[in-house]
Each structure stands twice: as C-alpha cells, then as structure tokens.
Amino acid sequence: MSDLVRFDGVSKEFADSRSKKVTKALDRLDLGIAESQFVCVVGPSGCGKSTLLSAAAGIEPPTTGKVWFDGEVVTGPHHSRGMVFQDGAVFPWLTALENVCYGPLVRGMGKKEANAKAREVLEAVGLSGFENHYPRQLSGGMRQRVAIARSLANEPRLLLMDEPFGALDAQTRLTLQDLLLRVRESYRGTVLFVTHDVDEAILLGDRVVVLSKRPGRVVLDIIVDLPRPRTSEVEMEETFLTIKRRVREALRGGVEVDA
Numbered sequence: 001m002s003d004l005v006r007f008d009g010v011s012k013e014f015a016d017s018r019s020k021k022v023t024k025a026l027d028r029l030d031l032g033i034a035e036s037q038f039v040c041v042v043g044p045s046g047c048g049k050s051t052l053l054s055a056a057a058g059i060e061p062p063t064t065g066k067v068w069f070d071g072e073v074v075t076g077p078h079h080s081r082g083m084v085f086q087d088g089a090v091f092p093w094l095t096a097l098e099n100v101c102y103g104p105l106v107r108g109m110g111k112k113e114a115n116a117k118a119r120e121v122l123e124a125v126g127l128s129g130f131e132n133h134y135p136r137q138l139s140g141g142m143r144q145r146v147a148i149a150r151s152l153a154n155e156p157r158l159l160l161m162d163e164p165f166g167a168l169d170a171q172t173r174l175t176l177q178d179l180l181l182r183v184r185e186s187y188r189g190t191v192l193f194v195t196h197d198v199d200e201a202i203l204l205g206d207r208v209v210v211l212s213k214r215p216g217r218v219v220l221d222i223i224v225d226l227p228r229p230r231t232s233e234v235e236m237e238e239t240f241l242t243i244k245r246r247v248r249e250a251l252r253g254g255v256e257v258d259a
C-alpha cells in the first residue's frame, strides 16, 4: 500500500537574518505514513518535531526534499490536513459551537448542517451542554477539547497534533488521552502526534518514531503491537514495557528529554 504522507529527504534550515546564524532543524528525514495510521513522534527538545508537523501542514516548506500528501507535493496549508496546537488555539470571540462550525461554514456547508455536525463532534469530545460557552468560560482541558473538535469537524484526512496535552495538568492529560482513544474508534483518519511523553506515545500510537537530537533524523521506528480498543491498563503489559525500553534507549542518544 502506498503511503498517504511521505517525507522524502526533508531538511529544514532556519536562517537568522541579523546574526546570520543558520539552525538546521531537520536533516534528510525520510518517513512514510500509511492511511489511517496513528504515528507518534518523540525526540529531544528542539530536535525538529514541530518543524516536521509544520512541513506536513504546509506552513514551513522544507529547505530541501519534499513532503508528499496523497501523491502530491505539499505546497501550502489545506483543510484536509488539520493542526491542533498545545495552547488550545481557538477563537476567543466565538462560542464553542461557533468555533467548531467555523471550518465547515468556510468550506461552504449550510448553517443547519454545520450546526448539526458541530453538535455531534462536541458530543464526541464530551462537551455537550457547553455549546454556548465562550473559551474564557471553559477550563484549559475543555478549551483543548474545543480545539480538537474544531479540527475533527473538518474531517481531515491527516490530523497533525503538536503536544496537544502538553500544557495540561496530569489528571486532565490522562482524561484527554482516554478521550482520544475513544474518538479514535470512530475517527479513522491518519494522525501524526508529537509528544514528550513516552507512555503517551505508546498508549496512543500504532507506531512510535524517535528522532535524534537536532538536526532531527529518525533513529527508531517501532510498531506498537497492542490491540485496540486500548485503555491505560495496557501500560502494565509486557509488550508496552518492551517498547518503552527500546524508545528510552533510542532517546538516550539525545539528553534533554522528559522521558
């Protein structure tokens, strides 16, 4: 089966116009992701994980190499490739429902249909009853649910998630991991999920990709052979622990990691 997403020799350099310093974030990175796969990316701080997502989103074009999506080179953003950031980026002046309706309306869906879609997605993320709340009236975890719902409402073929639970307290994080596992049972799109948390990567992913320290290259690519539906109880299983050991070993090449 051909990959839905393919990073083909992707390098990315950022040049500082004042100091003339060049930072190489990614170095000839190759990675293929099959349709419907949930791939988690871990790696040392600053190794280029966000840059990888931005390249797939079409926000930051590679300096050399190409990102392919569904057989075409990515040249810019598109609603079929949705992004969820760490800080629950939602429009503060719109209610939860309006935030989630926004994408479908922009794409030309009728108001009634968009409303129904938004209500369905908000229910899936556990926010029924909060449709008319503004982001400031919601907790951090609830705002992040709105951000996830907003992306899901666009029915993206590829969902790019950049440490979506990184800013949440430990308990909320566990709740949202569980929520994402449940959402996963109905949303069968492809997911590229960046995290610092090795347990989270193995719990959620079909595959865990470990990047080296900057410039990021793939140092381990491992299948998570644990049946779904999953709950956090899989963290006790031998397969989980074996993968965790291997991921940690791979990470030891780079130091700054919260594993």
Ligand SMILES: Nc1ncnc2c1ncn2[C@@H]1O[C@H](COP(=O)(O)OP(=O)(O)OP(=O)(O)O)[C@@H](O)[C@H]1O
Binding pocket: 014, 015, 023, 024, 025, 043, 044, 045, 046, 047, 048, 049, 050, 051, 052, 214
């Ligand atoms: N727009 C930019 N301009 C200049 N340098 C950048 C830019 N974006 C990223 N970088 C640099 O590229 C490197 C990789 O950054 P990136 O954010 O992709 O890493 P990361 O692995 O996501 O980091 P973290 O785990 O800390 O979030 C870093 O050194 C960063 O400072």
